[in-house]
Amino acid sequence: MPTATYAGKNVAVNDEGFFENPDEWTEEMAPEIARASGIDELTEQHWRVLKFMRTEYAEKGTGPTVRVLGKTSGVSVKELYELFPKGPAKTAAKIAGIPKPRGCI
Amino acid sequence: MVERIVVLGGGTGGTLAANRLRRVLDDRVQIVVVDQDDSHVYQPGLLFVPFGLARLDEIIRPRQRQLRRGIDYRQAAIERVDLETERVWLGDGTALEYDVLVVATGSTLVAEETEGLLGPGWLEKVFTFYTPEGAAGLHDAFTWFDGGRLVVNVVDMPIKCPVAPLEFCFLADWYFQELGIRDRVGITYVTPLDGAFTKPVASATLAGLLEEKGVELVTEFNTGEVDGPGGRLVSYDGREVGFDLAVVVPLHSGAAYVGRSPGLGDELNFVPTDEHTLQSKARQNVFVIGDAANLPVSKAGSVTHFEGEILVENIRRFLSGKPLDGSYDGHANCFIESGFHKALLIDFNYETEPLPGHFPTSVGLPLLKESRLNHLGKLMFQSFYWHRLLPGRDIPGVGSAMPDRGKHREPSRS
Ligand SMILES: Cc1cc2nc3c(=O)[nH]c(=O)nc-3n(C[C@H](O)[C@H](O)[C@H](O)COP(=O)(O)OP(=O)(O)OC[C@H]3O[C@@H](n4cnc5c(N)ncnc54)[C@H](O)[C@@H]3O)c2cc1C
Numbered sequence: 001m002p003t004a005t006y007a008g009k010n011v012a013v014n015d016e017g018f019f020e021n022p023d024e025w026t027e028e029m030a031p032e033i034a035r036a037s038g039i040d041e042l043t044e045q046h047w048r049v050l051k052f053m054r055t056e057y058a059e060k061g062t063g064p065t066v067r068v069l070g071k072t073s074g075v076s077v078k079e080l081y082e083l084f085p086k087g088p089a090k091t092a093a094k095i096a097g098i099p100k101p102r103g104c105i
Numbered sequence: 106m107v108e109r110i111v112v113l114g115g116g117t118g119g120t121l122a123a124n125r126l127r128r129v130l131d132d133r134v135q136i137v138v139v140d141q142d143d144s145h146v147y148q149p150g151l152l153f154v155p156f157g158l159a160r161l162d163e164i165i166r167p168r169q170r171q172l173r174r175g176i177d178y179r180q181a182a183i184e185r186v187d188l189e190t191e192r193v194w195l196g197d198g199t200a201l202e203y204d205v206l207v208v209a210t211g212s213t214l215v216a217e218e219t220e221g222l223l224g225p226g227w228l229e230k231v232f233t234f235y236t237p238e239g240a241a242g243l244h245d246a247f248t249w250f251d252g253g254r255l256v257v258n259v260v261d262m263p264i265k266c267p268v269a270p271l272e273f274c275f276l277a278d279w280y281f282q283e284l285g286i287r288d289r290v291g292i293t294y295v296t297p298l299d300g301a302f303t304k305p306v307a308s309a310t311l312a313g314l315l316e317e318k319g320v321e322l323v324t325e326f327n328t329g330e331v332d333g334p335g336g337r338l339v340s341y342d343g344r345e346v347g348f349d350l351a352v353v354v355p356l357h358s359g360a361a362y363v364g365r366s367p368g369l370g371d372e373l374n375f376v377p378t379d380e381h382t383l384q385s386k387a388r389q390n391v392f393v394i395g396d397a398a399n400l401p402v403s404k405a406g407s408v409t410h411f412e413g414e415i416l417v418e419n420i421r422r423f424l425s426g427k428p429l430d431g432s433y434d435g436h437a438n439c440f441i442e443s444g445f446h447k448a449l450l451i452d453f454n455y456e457t458e459p460l461p462g463h464f465p466t467s468v469g470l471p472l473l474k475e476s477r478l479n480h481l482g483k484l485m486f487q488s489f490y491w492h493r494l495l496p497g498r499d500i501p502g503v504g505s506a507m508p509d510r511g512k513h514r515e516p517s518r519s
Contacts, residue, residue: 064372065261065262066261066327066341067261067356067373068372068373071372071373072372077329077341078329078341080341081327081329081341081342085342086342087325087327087342102401
């Protein structure tokens with residue numbers, strides 16, 4: 001299994017870089033993962049989304065889709081794309097240390 | 106004591122559930138079906154309307170006539186469900202009390218959630234074939250469309266029958282070839298997914314088929330805006346796809362009343378449901394069938410049909426205080442019309458993605474492969490729908506559980 005080093009710690013990730021075990025994630029790791037995903041600075045709005053992702057994951061066992069994020073996080077879909085241009089649901093999940101959101105069928 | 110089952114929705118799932126329940130329960134159980142209108146649409150037929158291969162009057166029938174004797178039908182809009190007092194409030198201000206509730210109100214198109222989709226150009230050069238009006242409008246549009254860019258776009262998942270937009274592309278290719286103007290029509294399929302379909306093996310096969318038919322594939326495109334007058338789709342990340350005629354599958358949600366019923370639904374108004382028993386997560390006496398459920402299955406009539414048997418068995422068990430049967434396996438079965446009198450068939454469930462082989466056994470219909478036999482299967486599905494599926498009869502040889510015998514576990518690589 002591949003690993004990555006964030007904030008000086010080794011963590012297990014999958015082929016695409018998503019955390020295998022969300023418990024290994026700490027807030028200090030987020031800025032480094034963000035930079036690797038092309039986001040230089042995490043603003044307060046970014047953090048709002050990241051925290052929301054973590055809570056949703058803890059409650060439901062999967063990260064929300066963009067559409068659900070837009071309806072429930074208090075950040076519109078448009079702004080979500082400004083914050084995470086390469087795709088909010090996936091990028092935010094990666095930075096928040098949770099598995100890739102399960103797609104729809 | 107008389108008990109009452111209220112079935113919300115008289116479409117595919119509500120009708121087949123009520124008919125099956127009526128057969129297995131005695132007269133002490135009253136069954137009431139509620140729907141807002143009297144037009145039962147055979148929705149798979151909508152795909153064929155734009156191409157003149159079906160007419161609306163051939164695919165719409167009255168609702169009540171599809172229900173067995175001994176089932177009450179109530180035509181009214183559902184306002185909300187009160188889970189506490191076990192009542193359904195209707196648009197006319199009256200309420201229906203229930204002992205068991207079946208939610209079968211399907212999914213609703215929410216085109217208004219996409220910027221510009223219903224703006225200038227709607228039903229002029231921007232259409233959908235997911236509604237009777239849209240499909241008929243598209244049929245008219247095809248009479249004047251004599252060349253240019255035809256774009257077929259899925260805004261986001263989930264949608265009903267996720268293969269239907271692909272089938273639309275295949276049929277459009279055939280249609281414009283027959284007309285002799287295929288060289289003047291560019292067809293582009295624009296999807297939010299990272300491939301042609303959600304499941305890897307089928308996705309590769311279907312992408313190959315698109316290529317073979319000269320349909321361009323644009324992936325990971327999340328439509329943020331439809332600009333009718335300017336003739337472009339704009340994605341949230343700023344990409345653009347130009348069109349002369351756009352066929353858009355709008356966002357889907359659960360029915361709006363679900364959102365007005367505290368505790369019943371999720372953010373998108375779908376109803377959280379146990380994957381195997383079809384009991385809702387909200388209350389033990391609330392069951393869910395069809396598109397209304399939040400299950401990780403395709404929103405399809407075949408899924409609804411396979412769920413029917415288990416749903417009815419579990420309501421019977423619930424009424425007699427027995428433990429529920431957790432045997433629904435996520436079985437789905439879809440014909441994919443590919444034009445030129447041919448079709449593919451896919452068969453899958455929660456665990457098994459669509460694989461090549463034959464259905465239901467090794468001497469049956471070819472899976473994940475174009476054939477004339479599958480096309481005949483798709484055509485026969487309409488008569489099957491009215492005469493077997495809705496009345497709640499089983500198909501000989503095809504049970505609810507996904508058959509495994511004809512499937513090739515290791516797909517050959519090409
Ligand atoms: C273009 C197209 C092609 C398709 N092709 C296929 C195919 O080839 N194969 C396949 O298996 N499936 C196909 N499907 C999908 C299939 O039609 C649906 O999955 C199926 O009909 C779902 O059944 P349901 O009972 O959940 O919902 P529906 O049959 O849609 O019934 C829901 C009912 O609830 C009623 N309702 C909703 N809200 C309210 C309210 N507030 N008050 C009162 N009544 C209400 C509605 O009027 C409706 O009658 C297709 C769908 C479309 C649109």
